[in-house]
Amino acid sequence: MSLLARLAPHLPYVRRYARALTGDQSTGDNYVRVALEALAAGERQLPADMTPRVALYHVFHAIWSATGAQLEDGGAAEGDDAAHRLMRISPRSRQAFLLTALEGFTPSEAAQILGVDPRTVERLIAEAQSDIDAELATDVLIIEDEAIISADIESLVRELGHRVTGTATTHDEAVDAVSRHRPGLVLADIQLADGSSGIDAVKDILKRFDVPVIFITAFPERLLTGERPEPTFLITKPFQPETVKAAISQALFFHPSRQKQAA
Known part of the structure; x- marks a missing residue:
């Protein structure tokens, strides 16, 4: 199999990554092009001990380091608030977070x-999440019928600098809570106290406004059916x-409506 054939399935993704990393599409594409040219010319080799996708990203970073690239030079695309937020995160933490x-x-x-070693990556991710959470502090609704678990989640949310403005144990309580105060994030269980459904509660909430949702449940199979759009953020109990x-940071950072509100 040719080099291009091996790398072709991964090229759209490394371009996406390069654009997010540099804050500019043309700058990101240029670094990807230089990396591919170096591979084609034999100036760089795909490490044999890595999968093709991991190896491609590794070569991309080697090219960036060797050329002394400054990620901030391109500038974030106008109107792209997520890109502007990314560029305020230190480059190394930005890389680990995006990867x-x-x-x-x-x-x-x-x-x-x-x-680097995995512990360094975990530290860099934590630093990026801390920066993101400080900038995107929001109001959170917790839909959870088990008091101890609800208290644990509330503690985690507050540790990240967010505000818990409502807790609900049933579908009706959840709908009532959002009518009184619109949240910026919803954390929801599936099976609620009176036998009602957290899935139905979230559906009714999303009919009113767009908000990032993280499901935290002991019954992931009820959502991972393949019969309807599945949630981006699904955490299995015990968590x-x-x-x-990490899911809270990612949900707030990448959710489109959140980006528009912050612009």
Whole structure:
């Protein structure tokens, strides 16, 4: 299989990443082009101990480092508030955050790409999340019928600097809560106290306005059916606190309506 054939499925994604990383489409595309030219000319080799996708991103970063690229030079695209926020995060933290949150790499894969150890990647991600959470502090509605779990989630939300403006244990309580105060984020269980559905509650909320939603549930199979659009953020109980924190950061950062509100 030719080099181009091996890399072709991954090129749209590395272009997406390069654009987000540099804050400018033409700048990002240029670095991808230089990386591909270096590979074609034999100036760079895909590391044999990496998958083709990981290896391509690794070469991209090697090119960036070798050319002394300054990510801030291109400037964020006009009107792209997410890009402006990204450019205010330190470059190394920005890379680790985007590799895991946007591109879906594991911390171990991101470490291979960046040439560091996984613990360094985890530290960089935490730094990026801290910057994001401080800038995007919002009001949160928690839909959860188990008091202990609700209290745990509320504590995590407050640790990130957000405000819990409502808690609900049933569908009706959730709908009533948003009628009194519009949240900037919803954290929802599926099975609620009176047998009502958190899925139905979220559907009714989304009919009124667009808001990022994270489902936290012991029944993920009820959402992962393949029969309807599935949630972007789905956390299975019992959950790890860091998983919830990461999902909150990502949901707020990448949600389109949130970007428009902040513009």
